[in-house]
Amino acid sequence: MREDDSNWFSKWEEEFPSSEDLMPITQTLITPDLAIAFDIRSPHSHHTPSLQHHQQPPSISMPSSQPNFEEFDSTELGGGGGSDEPPRTLKRPWLVWTSHLHKRFMDVVAHLGIKNVIPKTIMQLMSVDGLTHENIASHLQKYRIYMKTYAWSFFRQWWK
DNA sequence: GGGAAAATAT
DNA sequence: TATATTTTCC
Numbered sequence: 001m002r003e004d005d006s007n008w009f010s011k012w013e014e015e016f017p018s019s020e021d022l023m024p025i026t027q028t029l030i031t032p033d034l035a036i037a038f039d040i041r042s043p044h045s046h047h048t049p050s051l052q053h054h055q056q057p058p059s060i061s062m063p064s065s066q067p068n069f070e071e072f073d074s075t076e077l078g079g080g081g082g083s084d085e086p087p088r089t090l091k092r093p094w095l096v097w098t099s100h101l102h103k104r105f106m107d108v109v110a111h112l113g114i115k116n117v118i119p120k121t122i123m124q125l126m127s128v129d130g131l132t133h134e135n136i137a138s139h140l141q142k143y144r145i146y147m148k149t150y151a152w153s154f155f156r157q158w159w160k
Numbered sequence: 161g162g163g164a165a166a167a168t169a170t
Numbered sequence: 171t172a173t174a175t176t177t178t179c180c
Binding site for chain 2: 172173174175176177178179180
């Protein structure tokens, strides 16, 4: 028997501020400006709060050209240590799915339909700079697992 | 390209 | 240790 989480959705609700009225996703694609309006990019901050590098960048002035996804420091292991760093830490920065990103993601999924949702379409609808197909697919996987897990406890009331 | 599982990082 | 995110394989 599972510990029936009476309010499993409550956990998500607290992460999704209801007051955060996001623009309903229509058939039209979301403009990148819209993404900026959220919290994806901080119009006041220099860097993005959503993305966090493994290593804290010193007080270097980031080029304000592309404030979102800057080029990862490839000069890190250019010629310092003799140890060859595995290409593990040389990937893109650790993407943190914030509540806004989650809300956006779910919004797109809801509009597309859970049965017709595909990473490619989601990525296009979200139109968030930096988000790659991999990120969407991975998150979609987690979303499905999460949904499947709690779907049982949700429909359980009808079965019993 | 999409989905699932393994691997890795926090 | 558990969870989140990335990476790899089918």
